[in-house]
Amino acid sequence: MILAGLVVLVVVAAIKTFTLPAEAGPGELSRYTADTWRSFIIGGLSEGAVLALIALGYSLVYGILRMINFAHGEVFMMGAFASYFVADRFSDNDFLSSSPAIAMIVILAVAIGVSVLVAILLERVCYRPLRNAPRLVPLITAIGASLFLQNTARGFFGPQARGYPQPDFLDGSWNLLSFDIARIDLVMIVVSIVLVAILDYFVSSTRTGRSMRAVALDADIAKLMGIDVDRVIVTTFAIGGVLAGVAGVMFAMRFEQISFTTGFRPGIAAFTAAVLGGIGSIRGAALGALLVGLLRSLGPALLVGFNIPSVFQLEDAITFLVLVFVLLYRPGGLLGSAAAEKL
Amino acid sequence: MMAGKGADAEERKPVLELRQVNTHYGLVAVLRDVDMAIYPGEMVCLLGGNASGKSTTLKTILGYVTPSSGEVVFDGEVISGKSTTEIVRRGVSMVPENRRLFGDMTVEENLLLGAYTRTDKAAVEQDRQMVLDTFPVVGERLKQKAGTLSGGQQQMVAMGRALMANPKVLLMDEPSMGLAPILVDQVFEIIKTIRSLGRTVFVVEQNANMALSIADRGYVIQTGRVVLADTAANLLANPMMREAYLGEL
Ligand SMILES: Nc1ncnc2c1ncn2[C@@H]1O[C@H](COP(=O)(O)OP(=O)(O)OP(=O)(O)O)[C@@H](O)[C@H]1O
Ligand SMILES: [Mg+2]
Numbered sequence: 273m274i275l276a277g278l279v280v281l282v283v284v285a286a287i288k289t290f291t292l293p294a295e296a297g298p299g300e301l302s303r304y305t306a307d308t309w310r311s312f313i314i315g316g317l318s319e320g321a322v323l324a325l326i327a328l329g330y331s332l333v334y335g336i337l338r339m340i341n342f343a344h345g346e347v348f349m350m351g352a353f354a355s356y357f358v359a360d361r362f363s364d365n366d367f368l369s370s371s372p373a374i375a376m377i378v379i380l381a382v383a384i385g386v387s388v389l390v391a392i393l394l395e396r397v398c399y400r401p402l403r404n405a406p407r408l409v410p411l412i413t414a415i416g417a418s419l420f421l422q423n424t425a426r427g428f429f430g431p432q433a434r435g436y437p438q439p440d441f442l443d444g445s446w447n448l449l450s451f452d453i454a455r456i457d458l459v460m461i462v463v464s465i466v467l468v469a470i471l472d473y474f475v476s477s478t479r480t481g482r483s484m485r486a487v488a489l490d491a492d493i494a495k496l497m498g499i500d501v502d503r504v505i506v507t508t509f510a511i512g513g514v515l516a517g518v519a520g521v522m523f524a525m526r527f528e529q530i531s532f533t534t535g536f537r538p539g540i541a542a543f544t545a546a547v548l549g550g551i552g553s554i555r556g557a558a559l560g561a562l563l564v565g566l567l568r569s570l571g572p573a574l575l576v577g578f579n580i581p582s583v584f585q586l587e588d589a590i591t592f593l594v595l596v597f598v599l600l601y602r603p604g605g606l607l608g609s610a611a612a613e614k615l
Numbered sequence: 616m617m618a619g620k621g622a623d624a625e626e627r628k629p630v631l632e633l634r635q636v637n638t639h640y641g642l643v644a645v646l647r648d649v650d651m652a653i654y655p656g657e658m659v660c661l662l663g664g665n666a667s668g669k670s671t672t673l674k675t676i677l678g679y680v681t682p683s684s685g686e687v688v689f690d691g692e693v694i695s696g697k698s699t700t701e702i703v704r705r706g707v708s709m710v711p712e713n714r715r716l717f718g719d720m721t722v723e724e725n726l727l728l729g730a731y732t733r734t735d736k737a738a739v740e741q742d743r744q745m746v747l748d749t750f751p752v753v754g755e756r757l758k759q760k761a762g763t764l765s766g767g768q769q770q771m772v773a774m775g776r777a778l779m780a781n782p783k784v785l786l787m788d789e790p791s792m793g794l795a796p797i798l799v800d801q802v803f804e805i806i807k808t809i810r811s812l813g814r815t816v817f818v819v820e821q822n823a824n825m826a827l828s829i830a831d832r833g834y835v836i837q838t839g840r841v842v843l844a845d846t847a848a849n850l851l852a853n854p855m856m857r858e859a860y861l862g863e864l
Binding site: 479482483485486489490492493494495496497498499500501 | 677679698699700703704708709711715717718719720724727728729731732776780
């Protein structure tokens with residue numbers, strides 16, 4: 273019922289948006305051109321690409337522990353923040369423009385290293401001791417850990433956002449099939465696709481991946497196979513950390529800033545993506561992230577016709593709305609109920 | 616207590632031994648002063664009614680639960696207190712109650728997981744071949760999701776998976792449970808086959824007649840205590856057994 277109402281609302285808004293006058297006087301809204309729509313779509317895809325990498329972290333851990341690691345957004349933020357100090361240095365001494373390849377490798381290595389470390393520490397310190405506790409307990413602990421990490425970052429690095437340098441080679445755009453696409457966006461999309469494909473192969477076809485799926489399906493019987501369940505769990509957190517580290521660098525470079533809150537909004541959006549796709553499923557997380565990214569970008573644009581002041585601030589509201597509706601009507605997510613390649 | 620070992624087993628050392636084992640769940644004692652010994656190459660069955668502690672005995676051996684006193688000795692070393700993973704790596708495997716396959720994985724993957732800890736590729740391949748020879752049905756279904764097999768087929772995969780570990784001792788928890796009568800016969804035939812391969816098998820059963828007809832020895836457990844321990848032949852002839860477990864009056 274509510275859902276139908278919303279659909280009607282969006283359709284009406286979209287019609288209004290699409291029928292805005294093509295030419296408008298000063299201070300009036302005009303219809304978006306095809307180019308503008310394309311840039312919304314590309315923006316949505318590149319945001320979705322980053323969200324996918326974060327969403328996989330939620331999904332992998334949920335698949336194995338049936339627990340939402342609410343501190344995962346901070347795993348992402350911590351890696352990005354640590355790499356900021358290196359990137360800033362490289363930018364100051366021009367290393368970033370003189371040897372961008374080496375500089376990028378170092379920046380990524382630092383981000384990945386710190387994200388993995390934070391993820392593993394979270395597991396060791398916060399979750400492992402609670403593995404047999406009622407499910408609400410680690411959930412609350414996760415939220416506590418998230419606040420702790422945010423405030424630690426704030427305490428050490430200050431509350432203000434800092435400018436994250438973007439290497440020259442990612443500045444500007446490439447011409448792809450007759451239209452221009454920002455380099456950073458294309459890089460984000462390609463990197464994300466490659467990483468998701470590698471992960472999908474890893475989990476479905478390697479021995480370690482098989483052991484991860486075994487633990488996810490039945491931890492007691494996994495032990496009976498001689499699988500070291502603790503090690504599999506640590507590996508899972510570490511993989512989530514690697515993906516979050518890469519995502520952190522790309523995100524910070526795209527928006528050219530970093531602060532202690534950087535992990536929060538992408539964290540929620542990625543969590544929504546994981547739930548939408550079907551939490552526990554790799555392809556689900558990727559699909560969910562794609563959809564959430566597009567919705568966050570296109571959703572506000574479709575509502576422009578309503579003349580809402582600062583409509584583009586609505587992206588988080590839209591994200592939450594999606595989350596609520598998925599939880600209400602399809603808690604298993606889009607691919608979750610099929611459970612085909614559930615982790 | 617009567618120790619009904621086979622004559623030539625007398626001089627050998629047990630491969631698996633429980634010594635005065637007590638196991639609790641919380642404050643509730645489930646196993647009390649349990650003594651058992653399994654010798655290499657033997658097939659021993661553990662009989663008992665519902666909730667008598669049969670599964671708990673196997674869980675104690677495998678380290679899923681730690682005995683509150685007493686010890687489990689495997690291959691001359693105390694294993695109680697060690698993790699399940701460690702105990703399995705030393706050579707104990709189990710066909711669990713209700714099969715417990717990885718239902719979302721293929722039969723092939725289930726078998727591969729059985730051999731998870733093994734690095735001897737050639738020997739693994741041999742065992743795989745042996746499993747496929749022993750259970751032709753399994754070979755026909757390698758690419759099928761294990762959860763979509765029938766109960767009987769799943770039981771064979773569960774046995775195949777356990778054999779893939781090439782265990783020194785193979786534990787089975789009620790392999791005939793929940794199967795149609797013809798399948799029960801089939802399962803016992805298979806256990807006989809496994810046994811003829813020279814495996815050491817310790818099988819928990821409610822189906823006392825069937826179990827004793829293929830075992831060398833048996834233990835009978837009642838509310839956590841071993842009340843009888845004897846050769847299978849003697850147990851089959853024992854009047855108390857006939858009354859309580861063999862369904863005759
Ligand atoms: N995890 C547990 N926590 C508490 N009590 C348990 C647990 N597992 C088993 N028990 C109790 O221990 C007793 C023995 O259980 P066990 O599973 O060993 O019996 P069993 O002989 O295998 O029975 P069945 O033939 O029904 O499988 C039962 O009273 C059972 O309720
Ligand atoms: Mg039982």
